[in-house]
Amino acid sequence: MSKKLMNKKDLDRALTRMAHEIIEKNKGTSRLCLIGIQRGGVYLAQRLAAKIQEIEKKEIPVGSLDIALYRDDLNIRKQQPVVRRTEVPFAVNDLKIVLVDDVLFTGRSIRSAMDALMDIGRPASIQLAVLIDRGHRELPIKADYVGKNIPTSLRETVEVQMEEEGVEDGVTIRKSESVEGKGAE
Amino acid sequence: MRIHIQNGRIIDPSQGLNTIGDILIEDGKIKEVRETISPHPPLDKRGRRGGDSPDTRIIDARDMIVIPGLVDMHVHLREPGFEHKETIKTGTMAAVKGGFTTVCCMPNTFPVNDNASVTEFIKRKASQEGYCAVLPIGAITKGQKGEELAEIGTMRKEGCVAFSDDGQPVMNSLIMRRALEYSKAFNVPVISHSEDLSLSEGGVMNEGLLSVTLGLRGSPAEAEQIMIFRDIVLAELTGGKLHIAHVSTKGSVDVIRNAKKRGVHVTAETCPHYFSITEDAVKGYDTNAKVNPPLRTAQDVEAIKDGLRDGTIDVIATDHAPHHRDEKLREFDMAPSGISGLETAFSLSMRLVGSHILTFSQLIEKMALNPARILQIDKGTLGVGSDADVVIIDEKKEYTVESQKFISKGKNTPFNGWGLRGMPVITIYKGKVYEW
Amino acid sequence: MLNNKDLLGIKELSVQEINLILDTAAGFKDVLGRDIKKVPALRGKTTVNLFFEPSTRTRTSFELAAKRLSTDVINFSVPTSSVVKGESLIDTALTVQALGADFIIIRHASSGVPHLLAKNLNASVINAGDGTNEHPTQALLDAFTIQEKKRKIAGLEIAIVGDIMHSRVAKSNIYCLTALGARVRLIGPPTLIPENLKAMGVSLFHNMEDGLRGVDVLIMLRIQMERQGKGFFPSTDEYSKNWGLTPERLCLAKEDVIVMHPGPMNRGIEIVSEIADGPRSVILEQVTNGIAVRMSVMYLLSGVKR
Numbered sequence: 016m017s018k019k020l021m022n023k024k025d026l027d028r029a030l031t032r033m034a035h036e037i038i039e040k041n042k043g044t045s046r047l048c049l050i051g052i053q054r055g056g057v058y059l060a061q062r063l064a065a066k067i068q069e070i071e072k073k074e075i076p077v078g079s080l081d082i083a084l085y086r087d088d089l090n091i092r093k094q095q096p097v098v099r100r101t102e103v104p105f106a107v108n109d110l111k112i113v114l115v116d117d118v119l120f121t122g123r124s125i126r127s128a129m130d131a132l133m134d135i136g137r138p139a140s141i142q143l144a145v146l147i148d149r150g151h152r153e154l155p156i157k158a159d160y161v162g163k164n165i166p167t168s169l170r171e172t173v174e175v176q177m178e179e180e181g182v183e184d185g186v187t188i189r190k191s192e193s194v195e196g197k198g199a200e
Numbered sequence: 201m202r203i204h205i206q207n208g209r210i211i212d213p214s215q216g217l218n219t220i221g222d223i224l225i226e227d228g229k230i231k232e233v234r235e236t237i238s239p240h241p242p243l244d245k246r247g248r249r250g251g252d253s254p255d256t257r258i259i260d261a262r263d264m265i266v267i268p269g270l271v272d273m274h275v276h277l278r279e280p281g282f283e284h285k286e287t288i289k290t291g292t293m294a295a296v297k298g299g300f301t302t303v304c305c306m307p308n309t310f311p312v313n314d315n316a317s318v319t320e321f322i323k324r325k326a327s328q329e330g331y332c333a334v335l336p337i338g339a340i341t342k343g344q345k346g347e348e349l350a351e352i353g354t355m356r357k358e359g360c361v362a363f364s365d366d367g368q369p370v371m372n373s374l375i376m377r378r379a380l381e382y383s384k385a386f387n388v389p390v391i392s393h394s395e396d397l398s399l400s401e402g403g404v405m406n407e408g409l410l411s412v413t414l415g416l417r418g419s420p421a422e423a424e425q426i427m428i429f430r431d432i433v434l435a436e437l438t439g440g441k442l443h444i445a446h447v448s449t450k451g452s453v454d455v456i457r458n459a460k461k462r463g464v465h466v467t468a469e470t471c472p473h474y475f476s477i478t479e480d481a482v483k484g485y486d487t488n489a490k491v492n493p494p495l496r497t498a499q500d501v502e503a504i505k506d507g508l509r510d511g512t513i514d515v516i517a518t519d520h521a522p523h524h525r526d527e528k529l530r531e532f533d534m535a536p537s538g539i540s541g542l543e544t545a546f547s548l549s550m551r552l553v554g555s556h557i558l559t560f561s562q563l564i565e566k567m568a569l570n571p572a573r574i575l576q577i578d579k580g581t582l583g584v585g586s587d588a589d590v591v592i593i594d595e596k597k598e599y600t601v602e603s604q605k606f607i608s609k610g611k612n613t614p615f616n617g618w619g620l621r622g623m624p625v626i627t628i629y630k631g632k633v634y635e636w
Numbered sequence: 637m638l639n640n641k642d643l644l645g646i647k648e649l650s651v652q653e654i655n656l657i658l659d660t661a662a663g664f665k666d667v668l669g670r671d672i673k674k675v676p677a678l679r680g681k682t683t684v685n686l687f688f689e690p691s692t693r694t695r696t697s698f699e700l701a702a703k704r705l706s707t708d709v710i711n712f713s714v715p716t717s718s719v720v721k722g723e724s725l726i727d728t729a730l731t732v733q734a735l736g737a738d739f740i741i742i743r744h745a746s747s748g749v750p751h752l753l754a755k756n757l758n759a760s761v762i763n764a765g766d767g768t769n770e771h772p773t774q775a776l777l778d779a780f781t782i783q784e785k786k787r788k789i790a791g792l793e794i795a796i797v798g799d800i801m802h803s804r805v806a807k808s809n810i811y812c813l814t815a816l817g818a819r820v821r822l823i824g825p826p827t828l829i830p831e832n833l834k835a836m837g838v839s840l841f842h843n844m845e846d847g848l849r850g851v852d853v854l855i856m857l858r859i860q861m862e863r864q865g866k867g868f869f870p871s872t873d874e875y876s877k878n879w880g881l882t883p884e885r886l887c888l889a890k891e892d893v894i895v896m897h898p899g900p901m902n903r904g905i906e907i908v909s910e911i912a913d914g915p916r917s918v919i920l921e922q923v924t925n926g927i928a929v930r931m932s933v934m935y936l937l938s939g940v941k942r
Contacts, residue, residue: 485751
């Protein structure tokens with residue numbers, strides 16, 4: 016049983032607002048870059064970068080980051096996480112990185128992403144942009160930019176669909192079979 | 201001690217018998233064999249059938265098959281020298297479980313049985329600890345080195361029934377010629393392990409696509425065939441009695457068939473693994489399937505069956521080759537060859553009857569009568585006056601092979617887990633009853 | 637997901653498993669391009685290199701792969717001799733497992749040894765070369781290299797040249813490349829190419845020029861000097877005249893052919909320096925890719941539940 020929380024227009028408006036917020040908080044785009052976390056954050060990062068370019072007329076670098084190898088649950092998962100590409104074709108030292116993910120939940124993915132980033136270089140700062148914050152943090156992680164706050168129960172799953180994957184843009188919430196389902200993939 | 205086996209189906213090819221009947225045994229000899237006129241002869245006034253005295257052991261063999269004790273003319277008992285693999289005691293115990301009442305042990309012991317004192321040792325041990333008859337086979341050459349003839353005459357007197365360098369071929373044709381000539385004086389067969397070592401060259405399995413894909417050195421079928429051909433030609437030349445051990449290939453069967461047509465005095469044996477499994481058993485590097493000659497292809501298996509059916513192959517022997525577990529639990533290249541076969545031979549051979557390759561009577565010929573004739577011993581028969589070596593078979597009994605439960609010290613078999621049908625349930629050796 | 641806790645050979649892998657290993661290796665190659673070439677994924681695990689045959693390149697490649705995954709690495713170099721009586725193979729392996737090995741990388745002169753260990757140990761056993769059977773990680777890194785350069789493997793004409801009979805690398809390559817849909821040719825003297833390999837769907841060539849026409853990928857094998865003494869070919873000179881790779885022969889292949897070699901090379905015998913160091917050679921990239929592929933194998937094996 017699933018319910019649609021955001022449709023294509025809602026999503027687009029949220030992204031537009033987040034783009035403006037990112038530009039405002041960083042006082043422009045100087046030394047700014049976006050890195051999307053595999054898989055959910057990659058297309059979102061690309062869209063945000065496009066919107067920022069539209070607004071400021073400046074292109075900012077976009078990359079993608081795979082966190083599978085930095086997860087803290089490799090020993091206990093039933094199935095191993097798929098290892099995807101990490102493409103950060105620019106030096107991250109002294110840059111302001113905005114990490115982008117689709118859903119912020121326990122915060123463990125973000126912790127993994129920060130460790131991965133540290134092994135790539137030494138950014139000037141790391142900020143976090145997420146489309147959905149669904150609560151239930153297990154680590155002291157907070158998003159700087161949020162598309163929508165959605166309180167959820169542990170029995171629910173939140174999914175973000177994107178056109179780039181062949182489905183219409185949207186965000187749905189579903190009751191899952193069991194309480195787990197915290198692993199994103 | 202008297203035994204009365206009642207109502208079994210007696211199959212004895214030496215007498216052309218295949219009938220429901222009774223066998224009476226007294227003092228370790230067969231006293232009487234009689235057909236039953238009616239299934240239940242009348243009770244006498246003491247409530248016993250057919251005049252049995254009170255101290256007679258009655259064995260009800262209804263629905264069972266009664267055959268002469270089997271004769272295995274190719275086993276390795278490993279004593280003296282390799283007692284960790286097997287002893288005369290454990291080997292003969294395993295033999296009896298498998299329905300064998302006579303076994304012939306090969307000389308590749310340590311020391312090699314190439315002189316009368318080792319022969320005497322084996323005979324003595326067997327009479328003290330053996331569960332069945334043990335007839336030694338002496339070495340053809342000293343130390344089985346293939347260079348000088350061993351004292352065949354003296355060993356014959358001491359009790360060897362045949363001669364072989366089994367484990368090794370006699371590579372030197374001159375020595376093999378001499379052996380075949382010399383053996384005529386003592387009227388004994390020369391048993392040849394036919395393998396051209398220069399062609400087999402350290403092969404550990406059959407040469408073919410499988411050996412290439414497993415990365416194991418292969419021994420080509422031709423290595424066996426070429427040597428059998430040589431041995432047969434030498435037998436023709438000398439008039440000696442040649443017996444070919446463990447035939448495994450189609451080419452070999454063809455060569456032997458042609459030789460017999462020409463009237464050469466040659467006999468041949470094969471082993472149950474050569475008509476039951478192929479080289480595929482080696483996949484996964486299972487050392488239990490490592491044997492020499494190696495397991496061959498499906499075509500070879502069919503040819504062996506044809507050879508049994510048309511009489512080209514006279515004997516089914518086990519080539520029982522027990523090894524210690526640690527010796528087999530290692531690199532395939534390094535593991536010793538051999539299958540512990542005494543306890544599975546009969547059931548595996550019964551499958552030939554089930555698939556109509558042989559009649560039951562022909563099976564008993566291959567496993568009892570023919571070996572006895574080749575060795576010229578008074579065994580393999582239920583004739584009156586012969587030793588009471590009798591085996592009672594339950595041909596319907598189904599069981600699963602459990603190598604860990606083998607009586608033999610050697611648990612090395614590729615047949616572990618196989619579901620088989622038909623096994624001996626009672627073995628009588630010279631009137632002594634073994635049952636389980 | 638891989639189906640078995642061990643990597644014993646290409647023969648034991650499905651096409652899906654091969655592709656999974658190659659796809660995952662791409663992610664690991666990204667790691668190797670960074671300054672910090674290490675990830676914490678297998679932190680706390682122990683890798684033991686159990687090499688019964690001497691080897692520097694394969695052993696160091698595995699060692700690097702294991703370290704870059706943050707495992708602890710121990711190297712056991714055991715002298716080989718069939719005559720030396722000492723601890724049995726099984727005992728050595730059980731000792732290694734008792735030390736806490738999670739991965740055992742084994743190279744041995746007898747085919748089937750990794751299989752024996754895998755059956756008797758809980759650790760993940762990775763075959764680094766067993767007798768003349770297989771060298772699966774070499775084939776996987778070769779396939780990865782080909783895929784990187786040519787975008788695909790299915791339909792390519794791939795020639796393997798040299799002592800196929802004694803080469804575990806050749807065997808693994810044959811199984812891997814045919815499984816992935818390539819058309820494989822074997823080129824070399826008749827004494828070094830077993831006829832029955834035809835049954836695996838490969839073509840056999842004894843004339844180098846005929847075999848090289850239209851080839852997309854060339855894998856050159858090392859000629860072992862010991863074979864000369866045993867009647868497989870009369871001299872290295874004759875071998876090199878008939879089956880050595882020269883620029884003239886290379887021209888018969890496709891223009892964009894790539895030249896590979898598992899190493900170490902006998903320069904001047906099976907391959908001339910001009911080609912080994914030339915633009916068509918990807919020999920050094922094979923070495924880099926080797927680490928990524930081995931990391932991929934170890935990562936994926938660690939996820940197989942016992």
